[in-house]
Amino acid sequence: MKVLTSFFDRMVQRYLPDAFLFAIILTFVVFLLGVFFTDSGPVQMIEHWGTGFWDLLAFAMQMSLVVVTGYILANTPFIKNILAKLSTLANTPSQAIMLVSFVAIIACLINYGFGLVVGALFAIHVAKRVPSVDYRLLIASGYSGMLVWHGGFSGSIPLTIATPGHFLEESMGGTIPVVETLFSPFNIFVVLALVITLPLFNRYLLKGTDPLRNTDVSLWKTDVEDETEQENVQPATPAEKLENSRIVSFVIGFMGLAFILSHFATNGFDLNLNIVNFIFLFMGIILHKTPRRFLDTVSKGVKNAGGIIIQFPFYAGIMGMMVASGLSAQMSLGFVSFSSEYTLPFFSFISAGIVNFFVPSGGGQWAVQGPIMIQAALEIGADTAKTAMAVAWGDAWTNMIQPFWALPALAIAGLKVRDIMGFCLMILFFSFIPISIGLLLF
Secondary structure (H helix, E strand, O other): OHHHHHHHHHHHHHHOOOHHHHHHHHHHHHHHHHHHHOOOOHHHHHHHHHHHOOOOHHHHHHHHHHHHHHHHHHOOHHHHHHHHHHHOOOOOHHHHHHHHHHHHHHHHHHOHHHHHHHHHHHHHHHHHHOOOOOHHHHHHHHHHHHHHHHHOOOOHHHHHHOOOOOOOHHHHOOOOOHHHOOOOHHHHHHHHHHHHHHHHHHHHHHHHOOHHHOOOHHHOOOOOOOHHHHHHOOOOOHHHHHHOOHHHHHHHHHHHHHHHHHHHHHHOOOOOHHHHHHHHHHHHHHHHOOHHHHHHHHHHHHHHHHHHHHHHHHHHHHHHHHHHHOHHHHHHHHHHOOOOOOOHHHHHHHHHHHHHHHOOOHHHHHHHHHHHHHHHHHHHOOOHHHHHHHHHHHHHHHHHHOHHHHHHHHHHHOOOHHHHHHHHHHHHHHHHHHHHHHHHHO
16 A cells, blocks of 8 residues: 555656646647547637637636635634534544544535535644644545535436436436435445545555655645734724624624525525535624624635636636537447446446546536436436436546546645645545445445
């Protein structure tokens, strides 16, 4: 394990570029693949790229707010005290890794946006509690919770096909309830297997770390300014009094809480990305107590979203080339061509993992692969629900080595993609085992 982990860590540190350059290299790769393996020429591929370049603007804003609102909420005294107390459960590096892994997995099962933020923020607090732990592995362990998100309550594919009126409803002959996807024996097995074994495997990765090469947690400052000093400064003008008014924060904050309660009363446990950001934002306003403290924290948190803002358009351009040129369809059909009723879900999982490199969005990937895989399942008599979940797990699986989803966690942690990707590669290899067993034996 030490040899393998050290090898992949050295390779990643040496050859993996910054996440922004990774996106540019993927752009070049998809452009060339489209030119040589589809009917699209260079001019058409450029058009596909430019046309799709801005298709993820709304999603980029959502993910930017995940980072910013997560930072805001985490830097309130109340939340910092909770995370600090929870971190006391870990006293050794092994306990730290297992605790962060477990908390991140549970959080991602609830909601992937929530899990992304909680995993990284909790890892930072645990690192302060156990400074001898390898910080890079701790952040990788927090990010590893993303493995289970598509098998949890925010999984876009199972929720989409369970919703009346979804775009494949006619071809599938209706909807597929979550009892056949999220609560199927196959999915329950994979989720439970990862909940139990992933913390143990991440702990095992400690054997391959170098204690002398720790990354200092101080790279990312979590402490806000001295609030006692701020409280002693008396507002001199009406504007300053308004900025330091608790009444303003509490009134707007409780208006937000009223909407949150109304949302859950009307829609049930609908914890989508927008409502997660809404909760984080208005809880942050209330817990910071005054608009001035809130805005001071916002100004610090915004700088962590820079990578997301500039890189997501490049991934949107990649998705545009993949879809419009037919590359994604070719990849999917290639695996379908040698699949049987028994093996189609497994090969759907593999193909989804590959396509996820270039279309790293669960909903976007389903729009590309869903029609192909479901049609294939119907033609050869394979289980459509299991095939859909296989695509979902393939999407989640290669998130471990696709920087797209790691960007928020890395921004919060103050690390580069190469700092954690060696560990994430090992996690990718390991997680292939329980997912494959679930697909082939259940």
